Amino acid sequence: MSVYGLILACVCLVTVGQLCFRVAARRDEPGNKGILAGPLGHPILWLGVIAFIAHFCVWMLVLNRADLSVAYPLMSLDYVLITVLSSWLLKERVHSRRWIGVAFIVLGVVLIGGS
Amino acid sequence: MTRSDRESKAAVGRPALALGSQAGGLTALGERDAEAELADILPELPEVTSRAKTVSWTGWMLLGCWILLETAAQIGFKLGASAAGTGLSELETIGEAAGNGWSIFAYVCTALEFPIWLAVLARLDLSLAFPLSSLSQVTILIASLYVLGEHAGWMHVLGIGSILIGTLLILGEADK
Numbered sequence: 001m002s003v004y005g006l007i008l009a010c011v012c013l014v015t016v017g018q019l020c021f022r023v024a025a026r027r028d029e030p031g032n033k034g035i036l037a038g039p040l041g042h043p044i045l046w047l048g049v050i051a052f053i054a055h056f057c058v059w060m061l062v063l064n065r066a067d068l069s070v071a072y073p074l075m076s077l078d079y080v081l082i083t084v085l086s087s088w089l090l091k092e093r094v095h096s097r098r099w100i101g102v103a104f105i106v107l108g109v110v111l112i113g114g115s
Numbered sequence: 116m117t118r119s120d121r122e123s124k125a126a127v128g129r130p131a132l133a134l135g136s137q138a139g140g141l142t143a144l145g146e147r148d149a150e151a152e153l154a155d156i157l158p159e160l161p162e163v164t165s166r167a168k169t170v171s172w173t174g175w176m177l178l179g180c181w182i183l184l185e186t187a188a189q190i191g192f193k194l195g196a197s198a199a200g201t202g203l204s205e206l207e208t209i210g211e212a213a214g215n216g217w218s219i220f221a222y223v224c225t226a227l228e229f230p231i232w233l234a235v236l237a238r239l240d241l242s243l244a245f246p247l248s249s250l251s252q253v254t255i256l257i258a259s260l261y262v263l264g265e266h267a268g269w270m271h272v273l274g275i276g277s278i279l280i281g282t283l284l285i286l287g288e289a290d291k
Binding site: 019024026027045079082083087090092094095100102104106107108110111114115 | 232233234236237238240241242243245246249252253256268270271273274275276277278279280281282283284285287288
């Protein structure tokens, strides 16, 4: 797999992990126990943990094969992907100001990480 | 809003729900009556549903803690790794760095970050919390200038500015 494929895999794993964490942790519906649902915590939490560990392993491969100044700015794709999927799958209400804010954050992370 | 506040408001919704299921067994006319009764109770319900939109101050404070812990962890890892010095083999360097006091401080910070992040996500939207967590990039950069004595170029300054503008835009929206 090319290094860009690995970076994309990393981005996706972070996104899946964070979506799982949010689904497991959210308590904003009445009667939702959040993280305490189930004896070992919310089952989805563990999917998130697995995605997080897998992301860490793939990230090591990325760092082994690419410069951090290339890999790190590309990881800021996460800010876009997570916002898009939070809006789409988790039905979070994302207004125009939040989209513009995310765009500025991506630019900032690219500037810091790329230099 | 306190926890007991929230529970009492959640409880307000229950009689209405119970009434709704009773109505299921009645005739069409009776159902309409039940609906009229429901309408009397309903004005109280919007408060229950709007609760989710209420900005959680605990959530903001926890997010602030997460950002500070992430900053402390990264500075700790850097201090721990630097303390190992140069001229050692790779394995010796890892061994020296991993056992350094600063590294142990960083492990503790990292370990605390996970439950705190889950507590943040219990209270704030992911599309709100995740972009805002990028503030840690700014605090880490500032800490590396003042604590580690590193230097930053104009690209870093522009990057900090851009992240801060993005953060303010998102916070401004959440404030409404």
